[in-house]
Amino acid sequence: MNRKESTLGILGGGQLGRMFTCAARTMGYDVVVLDPDPEAPAAHFATRHLCTPFTDAQALNDLARSCSAVTTEFENVPASSLDILASDTVVRPAAQAVAIAQNRILEKTFLQEQGIAVGAFSVARCRESFRHGLTQVGLPAIIKTSRFGYDGKGQYRVDTLEQANDILEREPAMLPVVIEALLPLDLEISVILARSAGDELSFWPVAENRHSQGILDVTLAPARVSGVLAGQAQDTAATIARQLDYVGVMAVEFFVSQGRLLVNEIAPRPHNSGHYTLDACMTSQFEQQVRMLAGLPAGSTEQLRPAVMVNLLGDLWAEGTPPWALLYAEPTLKLHLYGKQDPRPGRKMGHFTVLGTSVEQALGTAEKLRHALRQR
Ligand SMILES: Nc1ncnc2c1ncn2[C@@H]1O[C@H](COP(=O)(O)OP(=O)(O)OP(=O)(O)O)[C@@H](O)[C@H]1O
Ligand SMILES: [Mg+2]
DSSP states (O other): OOTTTTEEEEEOOSHHHHHHHHHHHHTTOEEEEEOSOTTOGGGGTOSEEEOSOTTOHHHHHHHHHHOSEEEESSTTSOHHHHHHHHTTSEESSOHHHHHHHTBHHHHHHHHHHTTOOOOOEEEESSHHHHHHHHHHHOSSEEEEESBSOOTTTTEEEESSHHHHHHHHHHOGGGOSEEEEEOOOOSEEEEEEEEEOTTOOEEEOOOEEEEEETTEEEEEEESOSSOHHHHHHHHHHHHHHHHHTTOOEEEEEEEEEETTEEEEEEEESSOOGGGTTHHHHBSSOHHHHHHHHHHTOOOOOOOBOSOEEEEEEEGGGGTTSSOOTHHHHTOTTEEEEEOOOSOOOTTOEEEEEEEEOSSHHHHHHHHHHHHHHHHHO
């Protein structure tokens, strides 16, 4: 392999970029990371770090010339940057798929066009349609910005019309927005799949997700749902991937509401709810991302042990570094820290995964240890 053939690129150097970079380096690739943050978590493992904005023409040119293929770690990368890269190198997923996943309006419209069930929603681009949308969808509702939302940021739950109007009064620049009915949730699940350029699909077991304050808190895998529901979710995710002509690793978040399966959103990248695959599966979502990007065959997605993953947010650092010795004392636990310096509340700093004989047993251990960490 020459230099370019053995070099992969990624836009974004957060924890997802870091885990991709580790997988790629382990497999013998050089990795170039483009991220404007000098402290980007992926930079520690990258061969080169281009520390510029995502729109920097020179850096994009450098990336395209030095890498045989480039991917992205997050959906908010400008689709135009992916277009520029695509004129000189392989880009997976393609700009048009990322453009849909990064905009809630395009995403919801796309899903509806495909005949895929989503919760009741309305799009508002002005005050008039905002009022109309609220009456149509009903209260309580969740108002979400159409772009740049993550971890529950850029969204507001409203119970009354006054609350809704106050939000628009305070943040008129929030428009356009999607107004969603607040759904009664039985459960949240996610499907992570990989699709090759030759339309080969591979799926990991469906994951069950618990959120706290709009942020993923705990993932249980496999999800405690019927085989029929899991199969239905996987089929829906496969339809989405095919219709987007998606190449790479993709996640679909679902709500199970009153027994019905509804798509919440699409992530054009590996997903937080797939971190358990690092320790519990034959092939992790990050190794598969490398394989899809490099045009290699998919690795087996078989899960070897039931697993529970717990996110570690900056809040845990309130009294200094958490007592990791508590976690290291548990031999079935794997701790992953992302190398971030500033532990702000709500910031994802790391995660741990407990492997068990059953999901329930792993959950018991995980909850006991998380409680102990909080008590310290
Ligand atoms: N319409 C809804 N009805 C009920 N709960 C909702 C609804 N929309 C969002 N939520 C809750 O808030 C969580 C985060 O919402 P969403 O996935 O839209 O946000 P996000 O900012 O994209 O978050 P992330 O990037 O972590 O996925 C959901 O997983 C769910 O728990
Ligand atoms: Mg989400």
